[in-house]
Amino acid sequence: MLLTATHLEAAPWGTPLLRDVNLSVTSGEVLGIIGPNGAGKSSLLHVLAGGLPFTAGSLTFGDERLDTVPNRRRACGIALLTQRSTLRFAFTVREVVSLARTPHATGHNVDERVVAEVMDATDISYLADKAYTQLSGGEQQRVQLARAVAQVWREEDSRHRLLLLDEPGSALDLAHQQQLKTIIHDLAARGCGVVVIAHDFNFMAAIADQVILLECGQQQAMDRCDTVFSSQQFRQTFNVEPIIGVHPESGKPTVLLP
Amino acid sequence: MTTQSLTRARLLTLLSVLLAASFLVALSHGAVPVSMHDTLLVLLPWTTSESAQASMIVGELRLPRAILAALVGANLAVCGAIAQGLFRNPLADPSLIGVSAGASLGASLVIVVGAGAGTLSGITLVSGGAFIGSLCAVGFVHALATRDSVTSVATMLLAGIAVTALAGAISTLLEYYSSDELLRRISLWRMGALDGANELRVSIALLVTLIVLLPLPWFTRSLDALLLGESEARYLGINVQATKTALIVLVAIGVGTSVALAGTIAFVGLVVPHIIRLLVGPGHRTLLPAAALAGATLMLAADTASRLLIAPAELPVGIVTALIGVPFFVYLLRYRSDLGSF
Incomplete structure (x- = not known):
């Protein structure tokens, strides 16, 4: 088991944010977190990343x-992509990913190779020498995603690594949402455990x-999407x-709003 | 990456050459011109100048002053770069966290209680007061912004404004009750001056500069990571709180000493890191050493100008750096909106 949480509780500012959370992630598994705004999803991710004490x-x-x-050892194994990032200094995209x-x-040498591989895999190589501050919101999100991926990327495989993503697709266009799915699939195939927060249930059904x-x-529930996704x-x-419904090709659940 | 390293090496070489050149200009120019030939004869250890006057002017008057100017400039520029990284704001300046106001108050206090002329083995008590004042101010600001052993840099900026205002009010109160003679001395001190350079001051400046500069290679990656945000830096394995505290201590010592030895010198800490960032980007591995070299050069040039402009009299060097710095600052505010936005 890569990551195991049992009866997890967190109350960082005195008010309880998380109560009795039980979950586990294995190598190569993708775990989704859904819930209303303010449910504690991001807080849970920060706790899992070791940045918020339980x-x-x-x-x-x-x-x-x-x-x-x-x-530092934790940072070698776990990367977290936060929802917002405010970088106001004109690093190049390659420098941001290299961080x-x-x-x-x-x-x-290894670092440079990993950064190049990940920038290729996330399709941002063409932005490599551009200033981060001059990118659009969606492009910045892709660069930050690449940074998180590069942190848990190993050349041979990515086993014993955990990637935590907080709404990684919120600013992405359709093509890059599709690409995000591929990136997550590929990482899982390399043995990396992935935990993703998203509000798009169809996206979630496709990857988790x-x-x-x-x-x-x-x-409230932890199970396969086709069990958790119910009208009730x-x-x-x-x-x-x-x-x-059921997606005619993938057989995964689809959620249609009235 | 190779092109970047090349740029780094080239930039550092270029800045070193500029520093050496401005050093020679500072030594050979002044109210009494000394030829470059004589200057070099005085400087090189295996030669001596035949002119006793040249030896005296260059070796005993201008050399300590030039070294002090360079060290103070390097300190201020590096501390400015650190403060901007720490506060993740390219318009931050060490004076924002109360260093200068604390130093002013400390110096004014010493002058007003009448110990202004006192010295302790060559260091005026005014300098000592300024140094202690700056450390107290930063310590106070840091304590105000720290809760549960976590320092909030945003709170530090606000606490810095409060402490600066408080120190300013007390300084004004002191001035209100001072005689005209004391008032003049306070305001002269505040303008900044390097004319008190002597061997002891130079040694202290050198020691402090080494204390500030030598640990910096260990902080370049942390500072880069901190630019992403504190929680991002933590997830990159940086020990954020320890890094912040260490850097604040370095800035307090560096700027505190500079202010104590040379008075409040405006804008070097703000302008120099900016110019370097425009040239090679914000990465601290290049920014910090380049800022040190460029800060030293700018300060030497400003001091030389302050000695030449109304020779044989001198302008306070703080006025010269402000006259160079303010237009540049205004330019940054007006025309580079990407830099100052919160």
């Missing part, structure tokens, strides 16, 4: 307690092996009644 329960990465792993190699002691439904900091569940949680 107050009860246990959290293990590999076979170690995550809160005892030193900062991902900060925790690694793999040497200049399992989803967690979070509401008011509590885990969506009515309860989101107060909308969608039509749940």
Whole structure:
């Protein structure tokens, strides 16, 4: 098991944000997190990344307690793409992606190769020498995605690595949303565990092996998408009644809003 | 990457040459001109100048002053670059966290209580007061912005404004009750001057510059990562709180010493890192050493100008740097809106 959380609770500013969260991610698995705004999805991701302390329960990465792993070693294994990033300094795109190699002691040559590979895989090589500050919002999001990927990328495979993505597709056009799916699939195929927050249920159904439904900091369900995605569940949680169908090609659930 | 390293090496070489040139110009120019030939004879250890006057002017008057100017300039520029990285704002300046105001208050206090003329083995008590004042101000600002052993840099900026205002108010109060003679001395000190350079001051400046500059190679990647944001830097494995505290201490010592030895010198810390960023980008591996070299050069040039403009009298060097810096700052504010936006 790559990451295991049992009875996880967090109350960073005194108010309880997460209560009794139980989840696990294995190598090569994609876990989705869905839920209403303010449900605690991003907080959960920060706790899983080791950036927000939990107050009860246990959290293990590999076979170690995550809160005892030193900062830098943890950063070699876990990368988090946050929702917003405010970089106001005119780094080039290549420099931004290269920052991902900060925790690694793999040497200049390996770092350079990894950065080039990841920029190719995420289709931003053509932006490499552009100033980050002059990119559009969607382009910036793709660069930040590439940075997160480059942090957990190993040349041979990406086993024992965990990538946490907080709404990675929120600013992407259709083509790049499709490409994002491919990137996540490829990473999982290389053995990387991926946890993704998204509000697009069709996107989620296409990529996630399992989803967690979070509401008011509590885990309402954790199962395969075709089990969690039900009209009744969506009515309860989101107060909308969608039509749940089956994608004619992939066989995955589709969510149509009225 | 190779082209980038080349640019880095080229830039650092170019700046070193500029620094050496401005150093020679500073030594040979002044109220009494000394030929470049004589200057070199005085400088090179295996030669001596035949002119005793040249030896005296270059070796004893201009050399300590030029070294002090270069060290102060390097310190201010590097500390400015660090502060801008730390606050993730290209328009930040060490004075924002209360360093200069604290130093002013400390210096004014010493002058007003009448110890302004006192010295302690060659260092005026005014300098000591300024140094202690700046450290107290930064310490206070840091304490105000730290809760549960986490320092918020945004709160630090606001606390810096508050502490600057408070120190300013107390300084004004002191001035209100001072005699005309003391008032003049306070305002002269505040203008900044390098004419008190002596061997001890140069040694202190050199020591502090080494303390500030030598650890910086270990901080370049952390500073780069911090530009992404504090939580991003943490997820990149940086020990953010320790890094922030260490850098704030370095800035306080560096700027505190500079202010104590040379008075408040405006805009070097702001303008120099900017020019370097425009040339080679914001990466700190190049920015920090280049800022040190360029800061030293700018300060030497400003000091030389301050000695030449109304020779044989001198202008306070702080006025010269402000006259160069303010138009540049205004240009940045007006025409580079991408730099200052929050």
